[in-house]
Amino acid sequence: MQRPRWRSCAVVAVALVATLILPVCGGGGGSVVTRTLDQTRVEVLPGNVGGRGFQAQTIYAREAPGVVTVISVFGHQAAELLLGSGGAAAVGSGFVVSAQGEIVTNAHVVAAGQGSGLQRARQVFVQFADRNQVPATIVGTDPNADVALLRINPAGLTLRPLPLGDSDAVAVGEPVAAIGSPFDEPGSLSIGVISGLHRTIDSLTQGFSIEGAIQTDAAINHGNSGGPLVDANGRVIGINAQIRSSSGGGEGVGFAIPVNQVKHSIDQLRAHGRVAYAYLGVSSSEVYPQLAQRFHLGVDHGAWVQRVDPGAARNAGVHAGSGNVAFETGMYAVGGDVIIAVNARPIQRASDLSRALAAYQPGQTVAIDVQRGLRRLTLQVTLGARPAQGVSP
Template sequence: MGAYTLTSTFFSATPTPTVSRYGRSKSSVSNFLSPHKSPNCLPAIFLALRNPSLCNSLKSNSDHPSSFDKLSHPKSPISSALDSLFVLCTSIALSFSLFIADVDLASAFVVTAPRKLQSDELATVRLFQDNTPSVVYITNLAVRQDAFTLDVLEVPQGSGSGFVWDKQGHIVTNYHVIRGASDLRVTLADQTTYDAKVVGFDQDKDVAVLRVEAPKDKLRPIPVGVSADLLVGQKVYAIGNPFGLDHTLTTGVISGLRREISSAATGRPIQDVIQTDAAINPGNSGGPLLDSSGNLIGINTAIYSPSGASSGVGFSIPVDTVGGIVDQLVKFGKVTRPILGIKFAPDQSVEQLGVSGVLVLDAPAEGPAGKAGLLPTKRDVYGRLILGDIITSVNGKKVANGSDLYRILDQCKVGDTVMVEVLRGDHKEKIPVILEPRADIS
């Protein structure tokens, strides 16, 4: 209706052409020839549209006065009525066409520009597209027996993420993702699912390696980077399947380096952990943490949150630690990490005694410490508690708690001889101990 009102205003306000003494219309012919006065030339245009022969004569003899004879004569009342009727019909037709068109009148004249992404957005999109095929979804299945039918069923008891390590079908994830599973299933990015077998795991560092019999053309190993040169503040990207959702990307920065967390399985400390504010939720465990180049720099393994959801403090095991563990698991199916062969008391118990160190509760005779002569805690014939040796240092490095002891042993190798200083009674002794590998765990 707006178009009809505007058109009617133009035509009703335009005066009837008058004839000059030279035979030309002052208000229509001269304005028709002047392109800068477009509103006044509309009557002449509509007359030309009604009379095609007039339009031709304008083109051929535009400089001759006789070319405008048809415009210079006064109009009869019938001709004026026909002109008004023509204008009215044209306006109604235009308004009706806009009314019936299934287009918003405001947006009909708006040209939408193509979507343009910034360079950093394009880089993030490309990183997600390039690395998603390397990320897998892992389902942990457990055997359950129905209480009524006594049928044995496999039911999902947990899920997590992982990533393709090589073309041989090795999948890397966290140990706590597969712990307690009777069967495991791995879903690739193309939604194909395969049964997985456990190649090996390291409970102390919360790393596990699986293997699937999938075609090599479906396996895309993730590019492996380094974590030794990371800096606080650089961008990182986490890809996983939080809460069982399909591939999800979260971004953030490295919030801290050289953090220490405890293994969910053994409580043994994991050193040099990466802290990030990229959102990590249940289901992200075992997924990759990538740098801005799309290279693997860590495995997302834990979050710090009282509620169990992401609170902006996530932890990833650095790839430099993971690489050596995975190589041993692929080659030998286990990690040969040295041990002292002792069981020690909780740190709080030692603090109550007013001493600093690690109290030996048990030292089996077949273990390294037992062979070297370390004394365990025991009771005498009257039931009184006799404290065992308290380890205060190893190789000259102070041991104040269990984490210190593990940290020192992580720097040693199987077969190394370490000098263990213990507090025995009211005096200190130094005892050499030959480190041995951990016994196989089924």
């Protein structure tokens, strides 16, 4: 059986035609992929979808004007592509977050590569529903969360910012809608439900993942990257980012960056043009009752420390495990601390740890509660900074 693959959802084209990238073009005659219809395609489910008053047509009419197509030119200027000299471009989605011209999208829509090899696009354009294209400036990118903040000149434009919701308040089974430009078909709507929470997906960094991703069965395909996932009230609860696929297309499993993480990113990008992450310096495994019983952990939840790197956690006395013991389908280093709280915020699962640390800045001191055998200890930890992985201009 072919192993499923994680795929980001930006459409990439080689030698992109001028109508897709030049802000002076209006009608959209060319395309990254074959376009048979130059009109909005909307999937409509009448009545109450999901039994919670989910009105797809109402949500689309209200929020779609704030959703845009993001076109990034790599390697060549747009004018050079017009002359047919080659090059590549990525087409994704985005949405307006302020009347001052701020647009949010995925970092992988406007930057190529991974880790220290990330390269920003040379030019970025934002295309509205009427096919009007305007140049955009990259304010900053957050490779750790796969978020980018763009800015356009709002003069003469009617911008429709989308309201941001609370991703911590969502539940499995809630109806959602994804709006974006799959396969460069702007203004496309797909509908589904939240099919899972607390997922872990790839970031653009080396060694760090994105925790707490929202899983949905709403169709997400190449080109949906950076577009909003909205709830029944039309509030953004996530940025559509990835699909898991064995064939290369959407197969009912898509993932969105939770909007609360996005808020954290854009606040820092506005202020500093980059995002700093506090760093504890541990790797951990999730505790569940059978694991706790087998290894006498003393608690049936939390983040069981497997490895401690030099730095913050080691300096504070956090204990790592040792050895390599098999249990059920996993291999574990035993004897390490179980982290159960950060500044009194409970840690139920391993992914909660990175989410708790996201509220703090490097250099701040936090109280880490750990279970060490039969003892419960509180350690004062001065947080370090997550290793930087810059984006080249």
